[in-house]
Amino acid sequence: QQQVKQSPQSLIVQKGGISIINCAYENTAFDYFPWYQQFPGKGPALLIAIRPDVSEKKEGRFTISFNKSAKQFSLHIMDSQPGDSATYFCAARKTGANNLFFGTGTRLTVIP
Amino acid sequence: NAGVMQNPRHLVRRRGQEARLRCSPMKGHSHVYWYRQLPEEGLKFMVYLQKENIIDESGMPKERFSAEFPKEGPSILRIQQVVRGDSAAYFCASSPPSPAMNTEAFFGQGTRLTVV
Numbered sequence: 451q452q453q454v455k456q457s458p459q460s461l462i463v464q465k466g467g468i469s470i471i472n473c474a475y476e477n478t479a480f481d482y483f484p485w486y487q488q489f490p491g492k493g494p495a496l497l498i499a500i501r502p503d504v505s506e507k508k509e510g511r512f513t514i515s516f517n518k519s520a521k522q523f524s525l526h527i528m529d530s531q532p533g534d535s536a537t538y539f540c541a542a543r544k545t546g547a548n549n550l551f552f553g554t555g556t557r558l559t560v561i562p
Numbered sequence: 563n564a565g566v567m568q569n570p571r572h573l574v575r576r577r578g579q580e581a582r583l584r585c586s587p588m589k590g591h592s593h594v595y596w597y598r599q600l601p602e603e604g605l606k607f608m609v610y611l612q613k614e615n616i617i618d619e620s621g622m623p624k625e626r627f628s629a630e631f632p633k634e635g636p637s638i639l640r641i642q643q644v645v646r647g648d649s650a651a652y653f654c655a656s657s658p659p660s661p662a663m664n665t666e667a668f669f670g671q672g673t674r675l676t677v678v
Contacts, residue, residue: 456604484666493566493653493669494605539604548657549595549618550667552604 453477454542456553463560469527471556473540476521480542484550485514485525488537497538498525530560564589566656566670567636574676575644583639583673587656594637595667596629599651611637644677651675 456473463469473483482501486494500507500514500523507514513526527534537557541550567586575581587594592613597605610618611631622629626644631637641648651674655667 454604486669491671493655493671495669496666499666547618548593548610549607549621550597550605551607552597554604555602 452554453551454540454553456540456556458556459554460557461559463530463558465530465532465560465562467530467560469525469530469534469558469560471525471538471540471558472522473524473553474520474522475542477542477544478521479544480551481545482543483514483516483523484541484543485512486539486541486552488539488555494539527558530558532560532562534558535560566591566654566668568652568654568670568673570673571671572674572676574678576678577645578643581641581644581648581675581677583641583652583654583675584636585639585654585656585670586636587654588668590658591656591668592659593657593667594631595655595657596637596639597653597655597669599653599672601650605653608639641675644675646677649675649677 454475484499485497487497488494498509498512502518511528516523537555539555540553594611596608599605607621609622609629626642628640651672653672655669657667
């Protein structure tokens with residue numbers, strides 16, 4: 451059973467455009483929502499994370515929007531660059547727990 | 563400060579053999595997590611260990627898989643009598659002694675196991 455559902459599976463964006471990746475969850479025990487970036491042959495690297503007490507968090511070109519009532523959160527990449535081409539995973543962690551539940555990933559391709 | 567070190571990076575085993583995957587956490591980290599990533603899928607939690615203790619193994623298959631994190635040395639994920647379905651990338655992550663509100667887990671580069 452997939453606890454965190456992610457879409458789309460793949461995404462192609464023109465350079466300079468906005469990339470948007472969406473995730474949804476059901477378990478209200480989740481209280482930490484990170485996004486990871488993974489390049490081929492590499493491990494996931496934390497990109498940005500949010501907790502449910504805020505609705506938005508921005509770091510540079512990356513923004514997380516969080517809708518607690520809808521149990522959805524999304525990653526927005528502004529001014530997308532070819533170097534952003536990677537697989538992005540959303541994840542969630544329960545209160546008091548240590549392991550992460552990952553989405554199935556979105557393969558982003560930014561074309562010049 | 564070296565990151566999470568995993569070795570080997572690539573491992574090929576014949577069906578029925580044993581696979582041993584090693585993970586050295588970041589300096590100062592005493593918590594280790596193992597995840598498995600099947601092709602075109604997200605990471606699935608397997609086990610969480612602290613030094614000499616298994617804290618949560620709810621994601622570990624019941625048979626053939628075991629993990630340890632001894633007082634000295636790296637954490638080991640051991641797969642006995644491997645089958646083709648074990649082919650995957652296995653990632654280790656580590657975190658500081660208080661994996662709570664504001665700590666994150668750092669991932670290694672993974673071991674890609676291929677069973678032939």
